[in-house]
Every structure is written in C-alpha cells, then in structure tokens.
Amino acid sequence: MPIQGQTIDTENIADDAVTTAKIKDINVTTAKVADDNITAAKMFDLGRGSILYGNASAVTTELTKGGASEVLTSDGTDIAWAAAGGGGNTVYNAIINGDMTIAQRGTAFRAGDNDDDSYTLDRWYVLSDGNDIVDVTQTSDTAVGDSKYAIQLDVETIDKKFGIVQIIENVNCHEMIGDNVSLSFRAKVAGSGKLDNVKAGVVAWSGSSDSVTSDIISAWGAEDTNPTLIANATFENTPANLNVTTSYATYKIENISIDTASTNNILVFIWSDVIDTDLTDSVYITDVQLEKGTATTTFVRELESKNLSNCQRYYFAPSGNAVGIAYSTKGMVFNISFPMVMRSSPSATIEYGGTANKLYRIQTGATQIITLNYFGNASGTTHLYDLSIGDWTGGTGEAWNTQFAYNSEL
Numbered sequence: 052m053p054i055q056g057q058t059i060d061t062e063n064i065a066d067d068a069v070t071t072a073k074i075k076d077i078n079v080t081t082a083k084v085a086d087d088n089i090t091a092a093k094m095f096d097l098g099r100g101s102i103l104y105g106n107a108s109a110v111t112t113e114l115t116k117g118g119a120s121e122v123l124t125s126d127g128t129d130i131a132w133a134a135a136g137g138g139g140n141t142v143y144n145a146i147i148n149g150d151m152t153i154a155q156r157g158t159a160f161r162a163g164d165n166d167d168d169s170y171t172l173d174r175w176y177v178l179s180d181g182n183d184i185v186d187v188t189q190t191s192d193t194a195v196g197d198s199k200y201a202i203q204l205d206v207e208t209i210d211k212k213f214g215i216v217q218i219i220e221n222v223n224c225h226e227m228i229g230d231n232v233s234l235s236f237r238a239k240v241a242g243s244g245k246l247d248n249v250k251a252g253v254v255a256w257s258g259s260s261d262s263v264t265s266d267i268i269s270a271w272g273a274e275d276t277n278p279t280l281i282a283n284a285t286f287e288n289t290p291a292n293l294n295v296t297t298s299y300a301t302y303k304i305e306n307i308s309i310d311t312a313s314t315n316n317i318l319v320f321i322w323s324d325v326i327d328t329d330l331t332d333s334v335y336i337t338d339v340q341l342e343k344g345t346a347t348t349t350f351v352r353e354l355e356s357k358n359l360s361n362c363q364r365y366y367f368a369p370s371g372n373a374v375g376i377a378y379s380t381k382g383m384v385f386n387i388s389f390p391m392v393m394r395s396s397p398s399a400t401i402e403y404g405g406t407a408n409k410l411y412r413i414q415t416g417a418t419q420i421i422t423l424n425y426f427g428n429a430s431g432t433t434h435l436y437d438l439s440i441g442d443w444t445g446g447t448g449e450a451w452n453t454q455f456a457y458n459s460e461l
Contacts, residue, residue, distance in 0.1 A: 150198030201337035214322020242332030258283035
C-alpha cells in the first residue's frame, strides 16, 4: 500500500502486515519515511532509555529515563519515575500526621489557642500575621478517597495572611538534606472567592539541629509577595500561586533541591498569601507528604495507632490522672510511664479540671493552686517538681493527683 507516493518494501516489515487500522490517526510524511524504510529512529529521535506516553493533552510525548533503581509509577492520571517500592507503597513520608487524624490537644482552636505560633492538631502549628487571625478545626469535610479529616483554617480577622507549618526532626529528614525532595498535599478553599492565592514552601533550617525557631516569619509582606523568613530559614523552592479551587485536588511541588549549606532541619509551610479576605473564608488541607526524590507518589496513609504513637513522641496527654507522693513541704515525685521514647526530656504542665497548675489532695478532696517549677527527670519515667515556698504547708507522704500534658515539640 503506497504511503505519500512511496513504496513500502515488504522485506522491511517482518512477520507483520501494515494495515490501515495499525496506521490509524498517524500522519506519515515523506520526511519521516526515507528510502522506503520506516524505522523508530526516523519516527522519534528518542534518547537512550526514554519511553513514549500520552500527556495531559493526549499528545505523544517522550519521558526520559528515570534515575538508578527508580520505577515507573502512576497517580491514576499521569505517570512518573519514583523510588522502587519493593512490592507495595513503601515511600517514606517525613511528615507526621499529614492526614490530620490525631488531635491530642483538641479538635478546635479559638480565642487564644489559635494565636500566632501556636500548636494545634498534632505536629502542626499555625503562623499568622497577628493573633486570632484564623480559627483552626479538625474537620471531616473531605473528599471521597481522602483522609477522614482535614485541617480547616477559618478567617476570624480579615485581610491577614496565615498558614500552617511542620518542623521535621533531624533524624527524620537527614537523608533528604543535600538531595531532592517532592511535596504534595490535597486542598480546597471556600467562602467569598477571595482566597485565590495559596502557596507552599519547603524551608531549610541552618541553625542548630532540632533547635528551630518556630516562628519563621520575619515579615509577611504585601499580597502575592512571599514572606521574608528569619535568619537561618531559607525557601528551597520558589513558592508560587497553586490556584487552589473550591474542590479538593492534589497539588505537587516536585524536584526541590535541599542545598542550603549547613541545613539541619526541614520545614513544610503552606499558607494563604492574600490580604483581602472575608470572615469565614476557609482553607482546607490534608494528605500532606514530603518524600525524597524528583517526583511525588501516592500518599502514604498510616494506621491511626501508628500515627498516634509517632505524634506522642512530641506531645503526650494521658487521659487519666497521675499520682504523686510528697517528699517534703516543698516537693513531690510523680512517676510517669510514657508509651514511647519522647524526643527529649519533656516540659510538663498541669491541666487538672481544665485549670493550669491545680493539684487535687486525695486525703481531703481539696484542690490547691500552686506554682510548679519543673526541673527535669532523672529517668524516662520519674519527674520531680519543686513547689514554691508558701504554696503548701502539708507534710511528707501525702498523696496528690493531677492531669499532666508533656511537651517535647521542636
């Protein structure tokens, strides 16, 4: 069958027949057919190891070879190279509680609990241009197939920027430093339509390891101007408007080089870069993942029990009371058994009955407000506290109880 006036030599078509069905929708030109011999090299000038695939516009496109040991993956829409999974999705997500399922401190943060630089859902703290800018809530308003929960940032003070940040402990991001990472998350916006500029940044901390200044913002800046970070904090990517819509979608920032000198920690920062907002405008975020490599992969969802254990390394709020025995008129010992190794010796606050620094005297049923000075722990389970003079005139051996929260956040 002649093509564009040329003759196809059957010797060049081995064990097959050229039919119109097999050439359907292909425009063969004389430039591509030379000397009556159609070869792959003349059809596409592919690089070694490259493959062809249909891109988002249904156009045949070359995908260059991946890195050593990488495998071809699909997110259900597009394909990309990623680290080999070993028979399942074993991608390491450096973000803890990326699906917002753990909320030891509570599920809603308002009126002071939502102030700038305050921890909210586990491992996530809010940054905002002032206090009480957004109410923070664990919400079940999520898309089918996503996490059960998302974090909702609901505007309470208009015309201010705000966002959420997670600091990754050095031991959990060490292998990413000096290499490439990719960030993905799912998000949507709701309200007046003014939340039209959501950005995300991967930040390198080059100060002392695991001693990150959590409020990394020096100045928020004008609308669509990326915030100025404090010393030792550097954007590793150039944050840009992700065009988040009113429907959940996955947003990706890929192939980010963590190349700032002396990086010790990595942070993930997602924020609204808008200074024209209305009350109750909201940003919803879930399924946050930071992984090593040049491309993102499917979100790694942990069992809730494992997710909780990972979070309790940084913050632990037992449901029951702790019992302490007085050893003098100024001190007592509480024996606490942690369910895991805390990141560091935790600070402790008394949260009995919702009132800070309140003890309950078992013998009489009385309660007493004290000044509690935590001065460390001799082991992983024993905590010593020093009561200020005049707060308590009881004797040794008396038993007291209260409810503690233990904090070893970065």
